[in-house]
Amino acid sequence: MMTILNDDHLIVRDQARKFAEREVVPIATEIDVNDTELPDSLLDKMAAMGWFGMTIPEAYGGVPFDTLTQVLITEELARGMMSVGRVIHRNLMNGWILNKSGTEQQKKKYLPRIADGSLRTANGATEPEAGSDFANISTTAVKKGDRYLLNGVKQFITWSSQADMIFLYAKTDTKAQPKHRGISCFLVEKQRGGFDEPRMVGTRLPMAGYHGMHTWQIQLNDVEVPEENLLGGVEGKAMPQLMNGYEAGRIGAAATVLGVSQAALDAALGYALQRKAFDRTISKFQAIRFKLADMVTEIEAGRQMLYNVAEKFDRGETCDMECGMVKLYCSEVLLRHAWNALYIHGGNGYCTEFPVNRYWRDSAVGCIGEGTSDIQREIIARRLLGER
């Protein structure tokens, strides 16, 4: 149905699809059921494909792809497993933020290593008392000579124990008005596989789904950050820096949930065609057929919208409203249809070893991370009503 894709897009999509079928699908259930981190061997293979450098210019070691190509690759990887799509998407977003907002020195130092996959990054915005309301974070960064001292608590920071660097948001001016003008972003280096206690203390927050990347609360105790690691070298700019990344981020988030929706449809179709009840396959029952019809229709609608937004983004047009729309729509399509796919599996759908159960557990996070569904509605409504 989709005509927007050229031959290059189709080749890359096919490569990513085969990669996911060969490298991700065989290990996904084990990672999910045992709730382990994605293995290094998989991440190394993804790095060798150049997929961590897709938003990074060649001058800094990247292999820049257009946004539509990034979407296709993310979608196919997430079709294998949500966290595999998101691990790419997270480094792409941070690479994007650093490339757009970093100083020349920061870009030279970190972008080549993000691009080749040797520098893993996490994003630390949320706090126990401030998620959607980012302007009200209370982590502080106080300048002492040529360093900053960071103190506070960050919440739900995914993959932060595996990361070598966290993009961490803190207040350099607690009295600024509006409040977001007091927030700065710091590139906080850390050791991989832990939290450099006692300066950072990590507490794992077990999650119902989205397995493959663990999520943490991090207590920051006088974390010293050299002044050259203030993103862009200017205080108070974190909100526009992050929001710029979030536009790209919402496109990537939509690609991820779309990939999981497609996997849920694939599973539901396969099951409906082989499961028998009342002497026929359940695919013959109208209640099942209509669910499948709604799934494929809404997934295709989401896909058309996503690919169009990706193209618009590449043309450099303002598209925060469209990014909000596509993230909202695709997340809610997954939420609805992961349940439908589980339901089509009957009792088997409730068993954690069936991949469809994983899609269902993964489905909720799409409506929460990177701005909840209602925050997207708020962004859309503001634009629609001509408000800032």
Ligand SMILES: Cc1cc2nc3c(=O)[nH]c(=O)nc-3n(C[C@H](O)[C@H](O)[C@H](O)COP(=O)(O)OP(=O)(O)OC[C@H]3O[C@@H](n4cnc5c(N)ncnc54)[C@H](O)[C@@H]3O)c2cc1C
């Ligand atoms: C698995 C997982 C991984 C995550 N990974 C990361 C990460 O790596 N880095 C990171 O920084 N954060 C991460 N998050 C945090 C995530 O971005 C936040 O949970 C999300 O932004 C919502 O914030 P909150 O949890 O504080 O909810 P709240 O902001 O408290 O929202 C609670 C409810 O109120 C609603 N609400 C709030 N404000 C409004 C409003 N103005 N209008 C209408 N409704 C509103 C929300 O929609 C929601 O329903 C992760 C979360 C999860 C669950």
